[in-house]
Amino acid sequence: MRAYGFKSNGGPEVLEEIQVPTPRPGPGQVLIEVAYAGVNFAEVQHRRGEFGEPDGPGGYDVPGLEVSGTVAALGSGVTGPVVGEQVAAYLPAFGGYAEFAVADADFVRPVGGLPLADAAGVPCVYPTAYGVLMDAGRLRAGETVLIHAAVGGVGSAAARIARAYGAARVFGTVGTGSKAQLAAGLGYDALFVRDEFEDAVREATVGRGVDLVLDPVGGPVRRAGLEVLAPFGRVVTYGDLGRHTDWTADVWDLWKNNRTLAGYNIGDVARRSPATIGEYLSTALSALASGALARVPPTVVSSSDVVEVHRRHEAGRTHGKTVLALAGHTAG
Ligand SMILES: NC(=O)c1ccc[n+]([C@@H]2O[C@H](COP(=O)([O-])OP(=O)(O)OC[C@H]3O[C@@H](n4cnc5c(N)ncnc54)[C@H](OP(=O)(O)O)[C@@H]3O)[C@@H](O)[C@H]2O)c1
Structure with a gap:
């Protein structure tokens, strides 16, 4: 499958389009055909090396903490989403800048009525915002x-x-x-x-x-x-x-x-209380879909422009949410 990754830490230019094996869902996991991948500052940090050196397949790390898309396959024991359902997912182990991503079912929720482009910017951002405000704050x-x-x-x-x-x-x-x-x-x-x-x-x-x-x-x-x-x-x-x-x-x-x-750290919450992330993700998706929380549509950019998107995030030149459109989906 096509993905965007890096094999050495550095500036935005280390990100490149690569071909890597399509991941397979293990027990309790969901394979998602990614429509949109949210871009987070944490992925700038990942690329720069603040989370260590790349060590994924072929020596590449594929960043990406949150995606939306369609369920393509289920690992054993998954009773939640069904194949073909539109979902949003938090990916604590990264991997979102790709045509397919694997997520733990705990962190996968149906998008409800929310457009997929909007939903891609929810799974990391909103549980963090709820946790910072309500649990830590x-x-x-x-x-x-x-x-x-x-x-x-x-x-x-x-x-x-x-x-x-x-x-x-x-x-x-x-x-x-x-x-x-x-x-x-x-x-x-x-x-x-x-x-x-x-x-x-x-x-x-x-x-x-x-x-x-x-x-x-x-x-x-x-x-x-x-x-x-x-x-x-x-x-x-x-x-x-x-x-x-x-x-x-x-x-x-x-x-x-x-x-x-x-x-507050979402990765620590995800390890110690995964249900908390799933609950906040459900709450956010339904509040945004119903209008209880006002929707602020994201900036949608083609995934092939990922280097420039990272440049803008690193320089603080973005506002609101930016999401990458994967194959077959529309960049604004
Ligand atoms: N602890 C957790 O669980 C958790 C989870 C998610 C995100 N985060 C953290 O939350 C922060 C925001 O993440 P995000 O994805 O929302 O970021 P983002 O959309 O990229 O926005 C970051 C904004 O921060 C401001 N900023 C302030 N100082 C900056 C600097 N030295 N370099 C670059 N930008 C700077 C910039 O705007 P202005 O300068 O104009 O204000 C920039 O637009 C990051 O530090 C991220 O690591 C933490």
Whole structure:
């Protein structure tokens, strides 16, 4: 089958079109003929080598954490989806940038009425957004939320989910002023430029601060997020876009100021509580299909443009969700 992979870590140009054996579903697994593959920042990290060197078939790794498509075959013991059904799937072991992908049945759910292109951007992004907000962040109705990297895949999903679960006010930060105009369409009260967000948050909350900060950026942004917390506020860390690996928190600062620092990782949840991922995936697909969560259609790009798509993600030049169209499906 055709896939897009890399055999050495590096820049976007290491991604190449390759031919690899079509995977076979093992016990409890589902083979999916991929229609669309979601593109995530984690795949930039995978390609760069932050998850180790490639070691797949032929020495290639095929990235891709989430797909939509049609069930092509079932492994033994699978009682969930049926062959021919349209599904979305989370792939913790990657492999989505390909004509076929194998997923554990725990992470496969029917798309319901949602278009396949939209559904491809749900299986990693939405369980992460629910987990960061509800499980790590302990969001309660009436609270004020601040979301860094606000218009990226996870950020733009989190804003609408926070609103749906009763957040009173939702603010976000972006790298450049030009992205601030996207606020209303994604459910934000306001978007601030990240370099200046502390003063903007204090002004918007009349000095009180926010109850919950979602932070995949790290470093000085994480430090400043703690400073704008209201009493008993939480900063949830779930990424390190700025690659500030040496930042450490001061426990006395947390203790003396009633601040909480929490962490979230979808891979760890998938290992320890796979049902949680399946439940959040079902919740998201049906909320988006019914309109309970507003749909924000993805940017659909041909899979042959994967190098350029990675370039844009790495430079922070995307907004919302980008999905790759595999053979026979339409790129916008
Ligand atoms: N822990 C987990 O389980 C989990 C699961 C999924 C994703 N994540 C993490 O969540 C983050 C967002 O993922 P995503 O797929 O939603 O990303 P995305 O769609 O590619 O959006 C990322 C956005 O982050 C902003 N950004 C801030 N600092 C950046 C930097 N140094 N380099 C590049 N972009 C930067 C950029 O926008 P602006 O600068 O304009 O704001 C960029 O558009 C990533 O760190 C990812 O690893 C974690």
